[in-house]
Amino acid sequence: MDMQPVKFYQTATFTVGNRLLGENQRSVQANMDRTNSLNSGHRACQGCGEALGARYAIDAAMRAAANNLIAVNATGCLEVFSTPYPETSWQIPWIHSLFGNAAAVASGVAAAMRIKGRHGVRVVAQGGDGGTTDIGFGCLSGMFERNDDVLYVCYDNEAYMNTGVQRSSATPPAARTATTPAVGHEPGNVFGTGKNVPLIAMAHQIPYVATASVANLRDLEHKIARAMSVHGARYVHIHVPCPLGWGSLPADTIKVARLAVESGLFPLFEAEYGEITGRTQIRRKAPVTEYLRLQKRFAHLFAVENDPRLARIQAIADRNIAKFGLSEGERAHG
Amino acid sequence: MDKPFAITLDVGSSLANKTGSWRTERPVYIDRLPPCNHACPAGENIQSWLYHAEGGDYEAAWRVLTLDNPLPAVMGRVCYHPCEESCNRGKLDEPVGINSVERFLGDEALKRGWRFERPASESGKRVLIVGAGPSGLSAAYHLRRLGHAVTIFEAGPLAGGMMRFGIPKYRLPRDVLDAEVQRILDLGVELELNRKVSNILETMQQGRFDAAFLAVGAHIAKRAYIPAGAAARMLDAVAVLRGMEGDDKPLLGRRVVVYGGGNTALDVARTAKRLGATDAIIVYRRTREKMPAHDFEVEEALQEGVLIKWLSTIKNMADEGTLTVEKMCLDNKGFPQPTGEFETLEADSLVLALGQDVDLSLLDGVPGLAIANGVVQVGPNMMTGHPGIFAGGDMVPSERTVTVGVGHGKKAARHIDAWLRGVRYAPPPKHELAAFESLNPWYYADAPKTVRPVLDLARRTSTFDEVVYGLDETNALFEARRCLSCGNCFECDNCYGVCPDNAVIKLGPGNRFEFNYDYCKGCGICVSECPCGAIKMVPETI
Numbered sequence: 001m002d003m004q005p006v007k008f009y010q011t012a013t014f015t016v017g018n019r020l021l022g023e024n025q026r027s028v029q030a031n032m033d034r035t036n037s038l039n040s041g042h043r044a045c046q047g048c049g050e051a052l053g054a055r056y057a058i059d060a061a062m063r064a065a066a067n068n069l070i071a072v073n074a075t076g077c078l079e080v081f082s083t084p085y086p087e088t089s090w091q092i093p094w095i096h097s098l099f100g101n102a103a104a105v106a107s108g109v110a111a112a113m114r115i116k117g118r119h120g121v122r123v124v125a126q127g128g129d130g131g132t133t134d135i136g137f138g139c140l141s142g143m144f145e146r147n148d149d150v151l152y153v154c155y156d157n158e159a160y161m162n163t164g165v166q167r168s169s170a171t172p173p174a175a176r177t178a179t180t181p182a183v184g185h186e187p188g189n190v191f192g193t194g195k196n197v198p199l200i201a202m203a204h205q206i207p208y209v210a211t212a213s214v215a216n217l218r219d220l221e222h223k224i225a226r227a228m229s230v231h232g233a234r235y236v237h238i239h240v241p242c243p244l245g246w247g248s249l250p251a252d253t254i255k256v257a258r259l260a261v262e263s264g265l266f267p268l269f270e271a272e273y274g275e276i277t278g279r280t281q282i283r284r285k286a287p288v289t290e291y292l293r294l295q296k297r298f299a300h301l302f303a304v305e306n307d308p309r310l311a312r313i314q315a316i317a318d319r320n321i322a323k324f325g326l327s328e329g330e331r332a333h334g
Numbered sequence: 335m336d337k338p339f340a341i342t343l344d345v346g347s348s349l350a351n352k353t354g355s356w357r358t359e360r361p362v363y364i365d366r367l368p369p370c371n372h373a374c375p376a377g378e379n380i381q382s383w384l385y386h387a388e389g390g391d392y393e394a395a396w397r398v399l400t401l402d403n404p405l406p407a408v409m410g411r412v413c414y415h416p417c418e419e420s421c422n423r424g425k426l427d428e429p430v431g432i433n434s435v436e437r438f439l440g441d442e443a444l445k446r447g448w449r450f451e452r453p454a455s456e457s458g459k460r461v462l463i464v465g466a467g468p469s470g471l472s473a474a475y476h477l478r479r480l481g482h483a484v485t486i487f488e489a490g491p492l493a494g495g496m497m498r499f500g501i502p503k504y505r506l507p508r509d510v511l512d513a514e515v516q517r518i519l520d521l522g523v524e525l526e527l528n529r530k531v532s533n534i535l536e537t538m539q540q541g542r543f544d545a546a547f548l549a550v551g552a553h554i555a556k557r558a559y560i561p562a563g564a565a566a567r568m569l570d571a572v573a574v575l576r577g578m579e580g581d582d583k584p585l586l587g588r589r590v591v592v593y594g595g596g597n598t599a600l601d602v603a604r605t606a607k608r609l610g611a612t613d614a615i616i617v618y619r620r621t622r623e624k625m626p627a628h629d630f631e632v633e634e635a636l637q638e639g640v641l642i643k644w645l646s647t648i649k650n651m652a653d654e655g656t657l658t659v660e661k662m663c664l665d666n667k668g669f670p671q672p673t674g675e676f677e678t679l680e681a682d683s684l685v686l687a688l689g690q691d692v693d694l695s696l697l698d699g700v701p702g703l704a705i706a707n708g709v710v711q712v713g714p715n716m717m718t719g720h721p722g723i724f725a726g727g728d729m730v731p732s733e734r735t736v737t738v739g740v741g742h743g744k745k746a747a748r749h750i751d752a753w754l755r756g757v758r759y760a761p762p763p764k765h766e767l768a769a770f771e772s773l774n775p776w777y778y779a780d781a782p783k784t785v786r787p788v789l790d791l792a793r794r795t796s797t798f799d800e801v802v803y804g805l806d807e808t809n810a811l812f813e814a815r816r817c818l819s820c821g822n823c824f825e826c827d828n829c830y831g832v833c834p835d836n837a838v839i840k841l842g843p844g845n846r847f848e849f850n851y852d853y854c855k856g857c858g859i860c861v862s863e864c865p866c867g868a869i870k871m872v873p874e875t876i
Contacts (some may be wrong), residue, residue, distance in 0.1 A: 039347065087345075
């Protein structure tokens, strides 16, 4: 990663801003003139990670595109809470069509802009994990293989939250959802299912793929800026906790996201043309139990002492750390 | 209807939707009391001056610092820094080197010649201060800044009190002391040296003083009865240290034994080493854990070759310089008890460092005074039983450090000022303490403490050069930036960034933030993610 580490020893770049840094080294979110692409008055729940992630990502994209940006939105929480007819929270050109076709609509918008000769206008498509990894997956894969000039941002809250917390292909093992209740001999979502869309995107050999988290703003903004600096199909997958669906405290949204990263369950990396080029190192490693314990969807894991599934989840985290080289000194296994 | 097909309502912004009505709790910005400020006996606003130092504005930092303490270069050398013991950063890696930054600012001020601002107007009141030690100088400074005419009567030949006649040069170089005293006098404080006050009421009447602050210190060495031969050389620590300030240095000989376990005992032993003693031995009746001396001073003394005999008392001293020492053991209450085992020590001189008493003769015949345990009793406003006579420093019940003295001087000045105006001084209410639990330490970068360079050992035991060096600008800045700013907003923009509802308004540099309660849903992320604990949730009232 080409982010310059800042040796200001008070908070470095861990906080949103740092009054000791020069203006050009500060984050987009620290700026008093940030776009606030997703404005106040939206109807997301208290402590919504997705609302936060969307403002982070789109504000960064707006800066990178010099405010020439069109956003296409899949159906989902983000679309529903931001645009209850006839109000909108969006302060940028924004279009919604269907649940599964955001990638295709964005491809079309990009083509229209090209034909009209408006080369400076950039296109972003965005959706939740349901609209991305399940319902919109065909359109997404098509956008990738055609290398259409679109940045697709997926806000991953690991289930269909808008319709009442149903399982998606991004739901982690053991998580309780409306369709994977915590009953029976294998409560919650079964192990060994689901898919990793960032790795699938990489398999399309597209110019840029990255994962990010609302818990690491500077890393997120860097990745959006990097994605916007190239043309072609790009994909950024952002981990956004959902207090309602996960059963975590609204105040803990960033803490939960941080523990997902620090435990290794949500690895942060970036890749160009199918090759991993950067990994964000874990700063203070945390056991997965610290992450799981804050969420009621995993409460059944703590009903008995030393549930063997905890070790299985820890093994997933450890494998991520080894595979992606997230802990200093450990390199990727290729 | 000129609206497009299927459109019946005008498009509007979601700003019409005041989500603030969802809230059951609201975040509010607060200032908490940083533990360093809470622990400082001089009542310094440490967090605040570090905030200015972090930005490289050393003069602003020094001005905030000197609102409370006029002697930063002295204090940056001799203070035992209880602030650092309570520093929240100590729970993260190591405490912020507050003392070393204070010294840097103090030295910087001397180098750059920064002066205190003279009072804007004169009150016309006259205040007498007896004693030009830390407490008296501090009171003089604060009273002068409040516009009162201040005169100090000092019994000794030079100002400084125990800072000059008790603290050795290798801990506090005299040019530093002189410069900081002079800066106080430059405010228009009058100082009369060699002016011993023998009757305070008479002196006040003669000089038409409206109030007096007594800070004569504790200069009389305590004695212990030790049978000694006529030719045995027995001295007291106060006299030895005072003698160091004159031309004739005290003659201690090659083998020096010091009796006592306080900082003064260590100062004498280290001074003896520098005067050429081959052996400097401290005899103390209890153990190292029970020793009142500060740990780092014990450590520095041991490095310099001072020997300490624990659990020992001196029984007698014979003519030819032989001490009889009895071994002690601690009983189950922790008190030393004799064991009946004796040994002998060779000594050319024995120095007693058993504490000091106060010379209270100037108070003879003053009605209303209460004296207990050899010190003057004062109320919470530092006033003695006699109206208009205040007292502070070592002559009142206290810990007897420079810092406590400076704190007494400040406190007394505020009460004297109020008393002169016929009102009562009410200190502003204290904020709640910024406990470590109120912080989110994730956001602070790792940075271990900067170690202050120390004078070479060989030179330490042969010269009186200063032992501990100061920081230079780069590492002082580094050290200041290690401050966590506990309980006080340092404008990191976290609340502004992490709000999912854009309900935090950034007011620009120096102006902090405010909440937009029209849209704040009360999720509390800003409270959880505030690094320094400067926001809290309070229940909504209906």
